[in-house]
Amino acid sequence: MKNLKDIIFLKLLVIVILFASACKKELQVKPSISGVDTDATILNIGDKLTLAPNITNTKGNNYIWLVNGKETASGQLNYTFQATAPGIFEVTFKATNKGGTDQQSFKLIVEKPIVISLTDQLDVSMCNVLEITPAITGPDRKDYDYEWSIGESVIGRKLNLSFISPEAGTFELTLRATAGKQTVTSTRKITVKAEQYVKNAYTVLEYAPAPGKNHNWSIIGSADNWKYGDEYPLAYNDFLTKATSIRKVNANAALFLGSWGGSATFKFDHTVANVSGKTDLELTAFYSNRDLPAVYVAYDRNKNGTPDEDEWCELKNDDYGQEDIPEYEMIFTYNKTETDAKRIYSYFNWKDNQPSLGKGEIVTNKTFTSSMTTTGAFSSRGFFPGLAVTDIATKQTAMLDGWKTSFSRKGKRISRNLTGAAPFLQKLNIDIDLAVNKKGETIQLPGIDFVKVQKIVYPFQQDLSTGNVMTDYNMEEGRMLQVGSILDKHLKN
Known part of the structure; x- marks a missing residue:
């Protein structure tokens, strides 16, 4: 019996010792900190951030807070950081008891003020x-x-x-x-x-017509008025000067750009502002709605007064990207002029750069009596650009100074059936925001100083009398591009 009591006592003693040991161990377990974000927190000057980590084993703990290694607070579980200066800050929370120490750090970045x-x-x-x-x-x-x-x-x-x-x-x-x-x-x-400007792009920097049947290179005005004083058969630079002076006072004075590839470059006496959400230019020209002229613009960024090649941008329209020949070229060459008692015959040739070479000859046949203007001059209508009758009495002709007897026109070509699409004088509104570079990338221009207009649609027309045969109509007078006013839509004066 005694032995049984001793055994029970010993067992109780062991239990008591184990319980006491467990309690002692619990008091000595070090604190554990969690809930600290490992990512940096971004703050601005004046911000306040309360840091509140989670902690287990809180018995007998001591707490301190350090900022970049310097103690700033103690005895508290939470800490409010005030962003008073820019920099990178490591805020460390340390908890200690008899069982040990745990610490975690918050990374804070206080950004410089803008x-x-x-x-x-x-x-x-x-x-x-x-x-x-x-x-x-x-x-x-x-x-x-x-x-x-x-x-x-x-x-x-x-x-x-x-x-x-x-x-x-x-x-x-x-x-x-x-x-x-x-x-x-x-x-x-x-x-x-405030300043005073002319709304029209009146200065003609370059005139590069492409001739055809009855093309009238010397027109500065209405093509129908060739007989009434709108012709100016002048040396090339004198023609530019004359066209500039006329367009300054008469915005509607047009130039006859002619067949595919013909172009002209104009300059404003100011920079046309690119106003967001509005069209900026109004172009008046003779064309059909399926024969849109290409319009290029340039901003004189380096202020040298001329459009540099890398400054040109194209304005996207409904025909943008529709070209079937990206790099087309036509070469025009003056051949000869012949006269008899009543008539004058002028010849020029053309060819293109395609593998299946396109070529042809244009002959202008004019009587002297029917080709005189009201001023007594012989009309240059139908002549090769720069060719003029220099002496009526002797019927002498000559290429005037500055004009070339052979030249090429280059650009992209859109071949199109224009049957039934009659050209007429109409206005084209233009938004500078549609400017793209040669790669097709949108270019944000503050405004533009120069405009270039070029005919890029190469017209064909269906010959109904022979069924579905398509006839080359590029050099027909009725399909030639004429360009009149180019107006800044934002000027109020």
């Missing part, structure tokens, strides 16, 4: 481009967004602004910069001085 520096004095003449280049300091990020605005109208979304206004006045110009959670704005007054 600061915008803008010129205090901003002024420019209307229809001139002012390049505004602000200085921006702030966080090292790649997600900056910029927005320039006047009132509620957004006029730019890049850091630098090419500012242009077709109206005079004083405006509130605001730049808004955003990066991360920061947004900062800066506003300046910009004064736009």
